Amino acid sequence: MQVTWPPSSPTRNGLSRAYTELIEIPPRGALGMRRFLVFSALASVASAAPTFTKDIAPLFYKHCASCHRPGELAPMSLVDYESARPWAKAIRQAVATRKMPPWFADPRYGQFANDARLSEAEINLITEWAAAGAPRGDARDLPPAPKFIEGWRFGKPDVIVDIGQDFTVPAGSDVYKDFTVPTRFSEGKWVRAAQVMPGNRQLVHHVHVFVVPDDEGAAANRTAPFGGFADLKNGLWRVRDSAPVVNDACAENTALPNMSGFEDGSLATMLPGKPPDLFDVFGDGSTAKYLPPGAKLKFQVHYAKAAKPGTDRTSVGLYLAPHAPEKPLKRVDLRNRFFLIAPGEANAVVKRCYDVEEDKRLIAITPHMHYRGKRATYELVHADGRRETLLSVPNYSFEWQLQYRFKDPVRMEKGSRLIATFHYDNSRNNPANPDAAAIVRWGDRSEDEMMVTWTETVDGVK
């Protein structure tokens, strides 16, 4: 499937370079930490304000530098004082309102391994620093700058598969292009990690890499999900206005394709702000993804609108597992492709359920909507009737495609039911809404909508 993100306005074009690399922060050591704690404790007693070198730089290195450094997606660098200083007021505002770092999960539900939120103490420190005029502090206090691993994050891949051509990307509009290439693996392979490497960072916006058995199968797969109810225009699908409407796929048992169960998802993705894919989720070699013999890889590349044409040769680096894992890591993708959002409708509710057919653990969830997306909630009704809210994203933003990784994988035993409830705002009050007069249905273009959940699961609850 195509994902159309983000809005292709000129201000967003810089985001096409977005690609988070591993950030390594030199350990501060116990001493540094103690100094920090002592400082916090004494802050109200001694009236010395926090300084950049001593107090703020470590926070920025840890929580901001992955995006706010030269060449990355954010508009300014926060890794050195000179660059950060003019932004002090905006920084204070952004952290106090929790606009930054971007994180959209309601803290009342679920615990996430990649929770990006600052603590109250950290927010207070930044606020005090800004209020005190953003002092620099003593240069000797400055901790070593973080090191970033550019390029292949996990070292040299075992296998690199590219799109098979130097593709000329035309200027002036967003381009979606599929490339299907052979892996030439004579036997099945277990993959422990994968990194999509854009050939041209200025042009490649995001990439999905799928495993396909063969070309014909791939073509059939692309039309099957719509049951003949969609049209293809410029390579992009849209469900017809006249297609059947099912907004609550949990209540209605229809014969429409993929309204229950799940679909297999992609092998690897490059999404702005998302790190490369690590399939060894527990770090002990017990999970990996499988590539069947003779598999082909289909790259689905979104090239952002660019002023000048250019060439791209995107690739994916595969890191092979030394042996078969105990459990394959699987994608369980949930979609409702048959919703309809009426013109002006401010709170359209669209649902999709998944009745768990065998014990699984849920590792991560990524909700995906477009401009009209407003809220996403995931609940699990356990086999014994207990109801649990796994994740609530009360203020969904199309600008951020965040994956929420559970701190402790969620046990979804056989007979439990995962309920995804999405809310959409097609009214004029939604500032992101491109057209409040439109009848909105599923479509690849950002101006259409989607109702997708990408998950990662492993079989078994133990």
Ligand code: HEC
């Ligand atoms: C995942 C990437 C990412 C992280 C992490 C991140 N930022 Fe940002 N930040 C952005 C992007 C992209 C923008 C520009 C777009 C926007 O404003 O949403 C931005 C914008 C800002 C702005 C301008 C806000 C405005 O209102 O225009 C400030 C200030 C800021 N960030 C501060 C921070 C601070 C401080 C941190 C760490 C505590 C941080 N950011 C962490 C990506 C990030």
